[in-house]
Amino acid sequence: MNRRANPMAVKAALTYEIAEAAVVLGKSPATIRNWIKDGLPVMASRKPYLISGAAIRSYLRDKYQRSKSPLEHDELFCLSCRAGRKPKDMVVEAFANTPKTTRLMGVCERCGACASRMVSNSKLQAFARTFRIKAGGNSDA
Numbered sequence: 001m002n003r004r005a006n007p008m009a010v011k012a013a014l015t016y017e018i019a020e021a022a023v024v025l026g027k028s029p030a031t032i033r034n035w036i037k038d039g040l041p042v043m044a045s046r047k048p049y050l051i052s053g054a055a056i057r058s059y060l061r062d063k064y065q066r067s068k069s070p071l072e073h074d075e076l077f078c079l080s081c082r083a084g085r086k087p088k089d090m091v092v093e094a095f096a097n098t099p100k101t102t103r104l105m106g107v108c109e110r111c112g113a114c115a116s117r118m119v120s121n122s123k124l125q126a127f128a129r130t131f132r133i134k135a136g137g138n139s140d141a
């Protein structure tokens with residue numbers, strides 16, 4: 001279910017019920033409800049919830065922009081800030097994620113929440129110059 005919905009599948013001038021939006025976008029109604037929890041605005045004065053096509057478009061564009069938003073080389077993604085943040089003291093812990101990737105985890109210097117990013121092992125050396133990497137799960141750096 002990781003395929004991206006096409007924002008252009010909805011018409012900006014129309015409004016959609018959750019089930020309708022799900023069909024048009026090729027997603028499950030549960031996914032649409034998750035988007036609503038995640039911030040997709042609904043016309044809350046009415047039930048069933050209606051969502052404007054324009055709102056869906058801007059939500060999806062924003063969401064996909066966010067998910068591909070390139071982090072600066074010295075940033076982790078803070079789930080709480082929903083933005084790239086530097087880790088406190090530039091300290092991160094490295095955890096083996098897959099054979100080819102490592103998850104770097106640190107503490108958001110702004111809000112103190114957990115921040116992380118996935119890096120490919122081939123780039124780990126470069127990140128080791130930016131961050132103070134502590135071995136979490138494994139590290140052969």
Ligand SMILES: [Zn+2]
Nearest residue numbers: 078081108111
């Ligand atoms: Zn934060």
